[in-house]
Amino acid sequence: KAGVTQTPRYLIKTRGQQVTLSCSPISGHRSVSWYQQTPGQGLQFLFEYFSETQRNKGNFPGRFSGRQFSNSRSEMNVSTLELGDSALYLCASSPRGKSTYEQYFGPGTRLTVT
Amino acid sequence: QQQVKQSPQSLIVQKGGISIINCAYENTAFDYFPWYQQFPGKGPALLIAIRPDVSEKKEGRFTISFNKSAKQFSLHIMDSQPGDSATYFCAANDSGGGADGLTFGKGTHLIIQP
Numbered sequence: 001k002a003g004v005t006q007t008p009r010y011l012i013k014t015r016g017q018q019v020t021l022s023c024s025p026i027s028g029h030r031s032v033s034w035y036q037q038t039p040g041q042g043l044q045f046l047f048e049y050f051s052e053t054q055r056n057k058g059n060f061p062g063r064f065s066g067r068q069f070s071n072s073r074s075e076m077n078v079s080t081l082e083l084g085d086s087a088l089y090l091c092a093s094s095p096r097g098k099s100t101y102e103q104y105f106g107p108g109t110r111l112t113v114t
Numbered sequence: 115q116q117q118v119k120q121s122p123q124s125l126i127v128q129k130g131g132i133s134i135i136n137c138a139y140e141n142t143a144f145d146y147f148p149w150y151q152q153f154p155g156k157g158p159a160l161l162i163a164i165r166p167d168v169s170e171k172k173e174g175r176f177t178i179s180f181n182k183s184a185k186q187f188s189l190h191i192m193d194s195q196p197g198d199s200a201t202y203f204c205a206a207n208d209s210g211g212g213a214d215g216l217t218f219g220k221g222t223h224l225i226i227q228p
Contacts, residue, residue, distance in 0.1 A: 003159070033215050043158070043203065045215030056215060080196050101146065101209065103216060105157035 001026055004093050004106030005012045018079040021109045025072050025093030032064060032074040033103060037088040046089075049074055078111075086113045117141050118206050128227050133191040135222045137204035140185065144206040148216070149178065149189045152201045159200075162189075169191025194226045 005024045013019050018110035025032050034046040047067035066076040071091075078085055089111050090104040119138045127133045133212040137147075145166055150158035162180040164171045164187065171178045177190040191198055201223050 018174055029227045035215070038207075042220045043205075043216075043218040045217070059217065088227060092157075102163070104160060105146075107155075 006106040010110045021060045023074045023091030029093035031094040033088045081113045117217045118219045124223040126225045127194045133194045136188045138186045143208040146207045150203045197224045199226045
């Protein structure tokens with residue numbers, strides 16, 4: 001089976017712009033979670049989608065949003081980018097109804113905000 | 115509030131030795147404890163996971179030891195090899211609440227010297 005894929009792999013944006021990141025989960029996986037990874041804060045949970053519905057949300061401002069499509073592919077959007085949004089954004093898919101088991105991560109999208 | 119504390123931050127082990135990484139958690143509702151391995155430029159890869167109904171789980175050279183009363187768990191890498199050099203993250207989750215995705219430790223940078 002192909003793994004989790006994320007596009008694009010690298011992105012450079014300017015402060016104030018918005019960005020959309022894409023994630024395709026492993027075939028058959030219906031749960032998709034997003035995480036932000038930075039050297040200072042480590043890995044932090046953003047949100048989780050299952051059957052096109054956001055089930056859980058981490059402690060991030062409303063500028064961070066996401067959605068999931070009927071084929072389980074997911075996108076996350078960050079509006080009004082800030083310098084502190086520079087990070088590796090990771091998508092993880094899970095085969096179970098609950099995302100809490102066996103999450104498999106993609107390679108991430110490296111976002112740089114200048 | 116850091117709910118999962120991981121130590122040490124960095125670790126150097128000789129080839130063939132045993133690498134030990136420790137984690138402690140605070141939330142007694144946590145009931146799923148995975149370990150992830152991350153190489154530079156890659157997403158975290160699930161190594162091994164444990165539920166609190168067992169005290170130890172072994173997969174190849176990797177073993178998780180779990181102490182529910184002390185709220186601690188650890189990863190042991192036996193016969194450590196240079197290819198094991200990576201950053202290791204412990205994580206925890208409350209699968210019943212499913213609230214906040216995985217809560218990660220800050221990571222341990224492991225170097226295996228040949």
